[in-house]
Amino acid sequence: MEKEKVLEVQGLETSFFTHLGEVQSVRNVSFDIYKGEVVGIVGESGSGKSITCMSIMKLLQHPGKIKNGKVLFKGQDLVTKTAKEMRQIQGDEISMIFQDPMTALNPVYTIGNQMTEVIRAHKDLSQAQADEIAIKMLEAVGIPSPEQRVKNYPHEFSGGMRQRAIIAMALSCEPELLIADEPTTALDVTIQAQILDLLKGLREKLDTSIIFITHDLGVIAELCDRVIVMYGGMMMEEATVTELFANPQNPYTIGLLKSVPNPETLTKQTLVPIPGSPPDMLHPPKGCAFCSRCEFAVKKCLDEMPEIYEITPGHRTRCHMHHPNVPKELRARLGGSAAK
Amino acid sequence: MSEYLVEIQSLKKYFTKTSGLFKKTQKHIKAVDNVNFGIKKGETLGLVGESGCGKSTTGRTVLKLYQPTAGRIIYDGVDITDYNEKQMLPYRKKMQMIFQDPYASLNSRMTISDIIGEAIDTHKVASSNGERDDIIATLLQRVGLMKDHASRYPHEFSGGQRQRIGIARALAVNPEFIICDEPISALDVSIQAQVVNMLEEIQAETGMGYLFIAHDLSMVKHISNRIGVMYLGQLVEIGNSDEIYSNPQHPYTKALLSAIPIPDPTSEKSKQRIILEGDVPSPLNPPSGCRFRTRCRYAQPKCSDVEPELKTLDATHQVSCHLY
Numbered sequence A: 001m002e003k004e005k006v007l008e009v010q011g012l013e014t015s016f017f018t019h020l021g022e023v024q025s026v027r028n029v030s031f032d033i034y035k036g037e038v039v040g041i042v043g044e045s046g047s048g049k050s051i052t053c054m055s056i057m058k059l060l061q062h063p064g065k066i067k068n069g070k071v072l073f074k075g076q077d078l079v080t081k082t083a084k085e086m087r088q089i090q091g092d093e094i095s096m097i098f099q100d101p102m103t104a105l106n107p108v109y110t111i112g113n114q115m116t117e118v119i120r121a122h123k124d125l126s127q128a129q130a131d132e133i134a135i136k137m138l139e140a141v142g143i144p145s146p147e148q149r150v151k152n153y154p155h156e157f158s159g160g161m162r163q164r165a166i167i168a169m170a171l172s173c174e175p176e177l178l179i180a181d182e183p184t185t186a187l188d189v190t191i192q193a194q195i196l197d198l199l200k201g202l203r204e205k206l207d208t209s210i211i212f213i214t215h216d217l218g219v220i221a222e223l224c225d226r227v228i229v230m231y232g233g234m235m236m237e238e239a240t241v242t243e244l245f246a247n248p249q250n251p252y253t254i255g256l257l258k259s260v261p262n263p264e265t266l267t268k269q270t271l272v273p274i275p276g277s278p279p280d281m282l283h284p285p286k287g288c289a290f291c292s293r294c295e296f297a298v299k300k301c302l303d304e305m306p307e308i309y310e311i312t313p314g315h316r317t318r319c320h321m322h323h324p325n326v327p328k329e330l331r332a333r334l335g336g337s338a339a340k
Numbered sequence B: 001m002s003e004y005l006v007e008i009q010s011l012k013k014y015f016t017k018t019s020g021l022f023k024k025t026q027k028h029i030k031a032v033d034n035v036n037f038g039i040k041k042g043e044t045l046g047l048v049g050e051s052g053c054g055k056s057t058t059g060r061t062v063l064k065l066y067q068p069t070a071g072r073i074i075y076d077g078v079d080i081t082d083y084n085e086k087q088m089l090p091y092r093k094k095m096q097m098i099f100q101d102p103y104a105s106l107n108s109r110m111t112i113s114d115i116i117g118e119a120i121d122t123h124k125v126a127s128s129n130g131e132r133d134d135i136i137a138t139l140l141q142r143v144g145l146m147k148d149h150a151s152r153y154p155h156e157f158s159g160g161q162r163q164r165i166g167i168a169r170a171l172a173v174n175p176e177f178i179i180c181d182e183p184i185s186a187l188d189v190s191i192q193a194q195v196v197n198m199l200e201e202i203q204a205e206t207g208m209g210y211l212f213i214a215h216d217l218s219m220v221k222h223i224s225n226r227i228g229v230m231y232l233g234q235l236v237e238i239g240n241s242d243e244i245y246s247n248p249q250h251p252y253t254k255a256l257l258s259a260i261p262i263p264d265p266t267s268e269k270s271k272q273r274i275i276l277e278g279d280v281p282s283p284l285n286p287p288s289g290c291r292f293r294t295r296c297r298y299a300q301p302k303c304s305d306v307e308p309e310l311k312t313l314d315a316t317h318q319v320s321c322h323l324y
Helices: A049-057 A083-089 A111-122 A127-140 A159-171 A189-206 A217-223 A241-246 A251-258 A299-303 A328-339 B055-062 B085-094 B112-122 B129-142 B147-151 B159-171 B189-206 B217-223 B241-246 B251-258 B265-270 B301-305
Strands: A005-018 A021-034 A038-042 A064-073 A094-097 A177-181 A209-214 A226-231 A234-240 A308-312 A315-318 B006-019 B025-039 B044-048 B070-075 B095-098 B177-181 B209-213 B226-231 B234-240 B311-314 B317-319
Touching: A005 A049, A021 A049, A021 A064, A021 A209, A021 A234, A038 A049, A038 A217, A049 A064, A049 A094, A049 A177, A049 A209, A094 A159, A111 A127, A111 A159, A127 A159, A159 A189, A189 A209, A189 A217, A189 B251, A209 A217, A217 A241, A226 A241, A226 A251, A234 A241, A234 A251, A241 B265, A251 A328, A251 B189, B006 B055, B025 B055, B025 B209, B025 B234, B044 B055, B044 B217, B055 B177, B055 B209, B085 B095, B095 B159, B112 B129, B112 B147, B112 B159, B129 B147, B129 B159, B159 B189, B189 B217, B209 B217, B217 B241, B226 B241, B226 B251, B234 B241, B234 B251, B241 B251
Parallel strands: A038 A209, A038 A226, A094 A177, A177 A209, B044 B209, B044 B226, B095 B177, B177 B209
Antiparallel strands: A005 A021, A005 A064, A226 A234, A234 A315, A308 A315, B006 B025, B006 B070, B226 B234, B234 B317, B311 B317
């Protein structure tokens, strides 16, 4: 069955033009988001995952600029839109949740005030009707006695409740696409479990597509249908969740999976860390961004940027090991290393 | 001679909050309330719990960075609870700490050799300047940095490297016991494993004891021999780390463990998750009786009246709950 594409990102390149030089935060990223699916973007700090989403929303701050590429949302290219045109879309058709629930709300307005502001900016409704939607949304995200709670100020909410209120706000105009930028990183595990549970429930109810940015592979395994792995501003691998964890085909993904412990195994595991540290994006390596830390790196990796190869339908990886001319035995080392 | 390197008995740390006219009204925040545990040589005790549960305060009180309100701290058989700063000096050399934020814990105006050397000077570890430089060079190599890094400043290093410098500083005086207060939570995933592996190697070489405070439960399980679970200032369960994970007894431990996202989609789908309702109550005004009862699904009338005590299930496993 061919599903409806909500978002198509094609060859996106975003750079920050600082006084020290150009920082290439996002380098040639392309992916599609289908209706109703949850796509996780995983990567370390500085891998470009947040900047990719900021570029989609066109929320880049100076000196950031989209250099190249297209962001097609329901067939229209968002890159060419003016700030005014974008405001019609932001918060209405695409909305975003940020990492820190403590700073995302304005402390001098009530929760209800901030929620109805969004609703009335996009819909032709009276204050009373907007209030009603706000209360309904707060109830949907599991805030007890929402009629009273809309009159509260953000400081009267705990961290978990603030994040719920922000989710309610983001969903109040029934967006087609929700971008969640590490929404649970600042929360405790028990509150994180509540929020993930809430997002799972809402997704079934509203059929919203979600892009979920995180650095936690456990959260990816729990919530997402598909995963995109980013490193050094590039997409390293893309696959369904089950495929990525069972059969990772990129040295970076393999390294990442081996460096986190699984609390369910009872025997003592040895963690295999990835040596070194992430590249300096002011002077990105000429070839593959990961080559200086990769155990499979050959000379070609230093000189030449690998292409993206499609291994099986939907499973794509950026690595020279998957070039059709590489002998099978050599490639088998990748799989063998993943199994270890 | 006690079997423990560090032992704390009925440790309490209350912070006083004053309010009202002339600050008359006093309220106590019971950050740590009646906590007991011991750490042996070469052992790692993990301390887990949500933010605000008192795990960091416990760590700082053990080092007497906070003066305990009540209870005893016993180091290698000696009661150091009432020692003054001068008497504490030899113990400061034996107990060290690694902090959470590698950006805030290093003085940005000092070179790396000054940062590491400060402790060496205070405790007179080196007899000459040459020896001091040698010690610093060896330490830097031990934590995977180079000896010519010594003349640089903290801003020239990445987060993972700074945390290594923090570890080198703690190791500088050859301590017997280190408190690791969330040493990896500010680091990237691929760097966390580097630091954890290094801490394990150092422990294997020197036989040091660790108190490992963290909220990342999967890493805590990986590094710890035993684990203590804290909730609102109290220790609710303590036991061997495999035992805690495979056979948790306290309802809070069960909920906390089921909340960990597992990096494996197949087992993730089949997992039964216990979702806790609501948030942690305020430590200013904790619930009567068992502090967990407001979020506990097994709560009985007894739980609001009687505070449960830590009961011994077997030699190593203790739990504080009326169900047992």
